Amino acid sequence: xxxxxxxxxxxxxxxxxxxxxxxxxxxxxxxxxxxxxxxxxxxxxxxxxxxxxxxxxxxxxxxxxxxxxxxxxxxxxxxxxxxxxxxxxxxxxxxxxxxxxxxxxxxxxxxxxxxxxxxxxxxxxxxxxxxxxxxxxxxxxxxxxxxxxxxxxx
Numbered sequence: 001x002x003x004x005x006x007x008x009x010x011x012x013x014x015x016x017x018x019x020x021x022x023x024x025x026x027x028x029x030x031x032x033x034x035x036x037x038x039x040x041x042x043x044x045x046x047x048x049x050x051x052x053x054x055x056x057x058x059x060x061x062x063x064x065x066x067x068x069x070x071x072x073x074x075x076x077x078x079x080x081x082x083x084x085x086x087x088x089x090x091x092x093x094x095x096x097x098x099x100x101x102x103x104x105x106x107x108x109x110x111x112x113x114x115x116x117x118x119x120x121x122x123x124x125x126x127x128x129x130x131x132x133x134x135x136x137x138x139x140x141x142x143x144x145x146x147x148x149x150x151x152x153x154x
Contacts, residue, residue: 055110057083057120062099080106083122104137122146 010029014021058080065075074092078099081088089109091102103121110118121138125147138145 052084053116053119054084055082055114055116055118057122058106058110058118059083059122060103061124062096078102100137107137107141107143117141118143120144120146122148124148 010021010026010031014024014026060078060080062076062078070092072092072094074094076093076096076098078091078093079088080091089106091106093099093102107118110116118141121143123146135145137143
């Protein structure tokens with residue numbers, strides 16, 4: 001990895017600790033950590049939307065407890081968004097442990113109301129989706145369960 005502008009870190013170090021740089025040419029020194037520290041994150045190019053089949057992929061997320069009190073005392077909510085139509089469902093839940101039942105309910109809704117099957121269920125790598133109940137729901141309905149990398153919303 002080459003940079004056009006050399007970071008000034010070695011110059012500062014040579015001023016602070018001149019004895020370490022007596023016979024060293026500062027321009028020839030390289031610090032991989034320093035170069036990675038100033039390196040920008042690669043961007044994700046904008047891709048045009050490729051139409052898919054209705055409900056072939058569902059994106060889902062469980063949101064943290066709501067700070068505002070709701071009359072029903074439901075603090076969590078889970079979202080389901082169809083990749084093709086961007087149709088979105090929001091379910092309010094009292095406990096995070098209810099997520100498995102809500103997923104099962106949503107899968108059944110898609111099957112009965114839209115006469116189709118969810119093929120891929122994509123999440124943000126949240127731990128709420130990695131338990132026995134959700135695993136069984138995905139297996140029973142033959143749904144591919146995908147999760148994204150941590151801290152990469154793209």
